[in-house]
Amino acid sequence: MLQDDFITLTLEKTKNIALIAHDNKKHELMDWCKEHYETLKDHKLCGTGTTARMITDQTGLPVKGYNSGPLGGDQQIGAKIVEGRIDLVIFFSDPLTAQPHDPDVKALLRIAQVYDIPIANTKATADFIITSPLMGQVYEHEVINFNKNIQERAQSL
Numbered sequence: 001m002l003q004d005d006f007i008t009l010t011l012e013k014t015k016n017i018a019l020i021a022h023d024n025k026k027h028e029l030m031d032w033c034k035e036h037y038e039t040l041k042d043h044k045l046c047g048t049g050t051t052a053r054m055i056t057d058q059t060g061l062p063v064k065g066y067n068s069g070p071l072g073g074d075q076q077i078g079a080k081i082v083e084g085r086i087d088l089v090i091f092f093s094d095p096l097t098a099q100p101h102d103p104d105v106k107a108l109l110r111i112a113q114v115y116d117i118p119i120a121n122t123k124a125t126a127d128f129i130i131t132s133p134l135m136g137q138v139y140e141h142e143v144i145n146f147n148k149n150i151q152e153r154a155q156s157l
């Protein structure tokens, strides 16, 4: 693939935020969601299955849940990134415990990088992102044209 075709992605003021935490980090993400409730309530939230349910139960924030991480939830969120439907990812991953679905976790991190999606792996990084003035603004950035291949393939069918 030639990486010379870019498009401008426009992130609206209301961002699509994916929230994910490994089991040992879930309490930390719950506290973080409570701390930033006032900001998070103005955005559209989704997450892997267990994380999404826990956030809704503990904070009242509506969070659309995908599958649990080990059952493909990271892959579903990765696919949403590919479709341009997720603007940023808060993923409190556990650096001290082996995960059975480590390939899926790596794939999510990689695809977020491909599409220049801000991704926070720690509380401090998440604090910096969520308090950024850009959260309340329209933000434009250039990313690899993810539609081009689809269009080209459709024409060749």
Ligand SMILES: O=C(CO)COP(=O)(O)O
Pocket (backbone or CB within 6 Å): 020, 021, 022, 023, 047, 048, 049, 050, 051, 052, 067, 068, 069, 070, 073, 074, 105
């Ligand atoms: O494993 C996860 C992310 O890799 C998180 O999945 P759950 O939110 O379903 O626990």
